[in-house]
């Protein structure tokens with residue numbers, strides 16, 4: 049199922065493309081994970097680092113994020129709006145989002 | 160999910176950012192020996208600024224030029240707090256320095272006057288001509304002057320629309336401040352679809368909040384071209400709790416459709432020939448996709464632009480993508496959050512196409528806060544997926560704030576409204 053990025057590039061760009069490519073990476077998507085996670089940045093800030101009153105989610109462990117999201121979804125954990133959001137995501141999508149922010153820590157250097 | 164390194168996770172999930180960390184080869188690839196792929200973005204608002212930033216974030220090899228007519232961007236979100244006297248216009252005005260310096264976006268302050276879709280060239284008012292591989296437009300809206308008899312641009316100096324933030328916002332604020340106690344503020348709200356469905360009702364609420372404190376004998380009348388509106392039950396119950404009797408809403412059926420204005424007599428007339436007098440009159444005129452989109456022939460009969468629901472590419476011209484208020488983005492509302500979310504999906508589509516990669520399945524979100532009062536926030540949310548019917552909300556998710564909630568809950572949402580503002584602005588401009 050998972051096609052390597054190389055096969056993806058060969059077809060449209062020809063053999064020249066291969067040399068320039070990070071062949072170690074295999075990507076099933078131009079990141080489904082990032083597509084899902086970018087939508088969170090509106091409220092939680094770019095890369096999950098919030099400048100204001102909404103909690104940051106970047107630089108937290110994937111486990112913590114996954115657990116929180118599932119608890120918001122079930123209503124076990126109180127939320128104002130998060131419960132309404134997470135109901136729109138499957139378990140797998142939650143894992144992708146948790147994994148994205150859980151492995152992403154890009155603190156801005158300065159304001 | 161434990162103990163993943165970022166790279167391990169991305170091996171599993173795949174991510175453009177891994178490539179960028181390793182040096183995205185797109186510039187070299189896309190054009191094979193020619194210079195980097197060129198993307199031009201018209202409009203530096205919620206859609207365009209976010210899209211420009213995210214293209215650079217995903218693929219630093221792509222050259223991104225942003226054309227924005229104004230040196231600084233005043234957000235419509237929170238402009239009702241300026242009109243209600245809670246904030247100053249400077250609080251909601253932002254510059255393009257970070258996009259330029261931190262994200263390497265080539266920002267040009269000029270007006271995009273003409274697009275040649277066949278030659279793939281944008282002509283600027285200042286005379287420059289820019290070639291593009293991909294053009295993204297997020298030009299916001301154009302008012303249809305004269306659709307309401309007597310309401311043209313000159314009339315908007317007397318009866319401000321304040322539906323594009325900036326001088327119009329300040330003007331409406333000044334008129335409300337100058338109004339006598341016991342005066343009437345009229346807000347004429349447009350028919351669907353329009354920019355910011357909850358906007359007129361947030362405005363009515365925050366104007367009432369100001370009047371209650373400073374001019375308590377005054378009232379607000381909303382004349383509406385609709386029989387129902389966004390977050391209606393929440394606005395009505397919040398308004399009744401905070402400003403009992405101060406806001407009157409006249410639905411379409413009850414005669415809310417304004418067909419004529421008279422700036423001298425300071426009155427508006429409805430479709431039954433009945434006139435309403437106002438001390439301050441705010442007319443939100445009908446509008447459609449931004450001027451440059453109209454001029455390029457990207458809009459259909461509805462006045463808005465039909466697009467591919469995954470890539471946001473125009474159905475009229477190849478290699479031109481339209482996002483934000485101008486686009487017909489399925490069931491997504493014309494909101495800033497939606498425009499930014501569309502901008503990210505469009506960024507991925509453009510990067511994928513230029514790089515010869517597959518586009519990931521898109522995901523779209525809208526979250527909109529409104530302030531009924533400074534400590535009384537309400538929200539509406541939706542998660543969208545692509546279905547056969549286009550961009551469609553996921554069933555069972557999203558929706559409005561609970562109809563019954565205590566003051567702590569409403570206060571929390573007011574605090575988060577400010578947080579929403581700070582984050583969306585940072586996601587565009589920081």
Ligand SMILES: Cc1cc2nc3c(=O)[nH]c(=O)nc-3n(C[C@H](O)[C@H](O)[C@H](O)COP(=O)(O)OP(=O)(O)OC[C@H]3O[C@@H](n4cnc5c(N)ncnc54)[C@H](O)[C@@H]3O)c2cc1C
Pocket residue numbers: 201202203204205206207226227228229232234235236237238239269270271272297298299300321322323354355358449450451482483484485493494495496497498526527528529
């Ligand atoms: C009172 C009010 C309150 C609102 N509150 C909220 C809210 O709380 N939350 C929310 O999500 N949304 C809110 N909105 C809606 C939000 O403002 C819009 O949906 C959003 O701005 C749309 O983004 P856009 O990129 O399509 O257009 P815009 O943000 O309008 O950006 C378009 C930009 O393009 C520029 N431009 C246009 N044509 C050209 C050209 N030819 N050349 C150069 N530059 C050009 C313009 O100068 C402008 O800066 C509100 C709107 C109003 C009116």
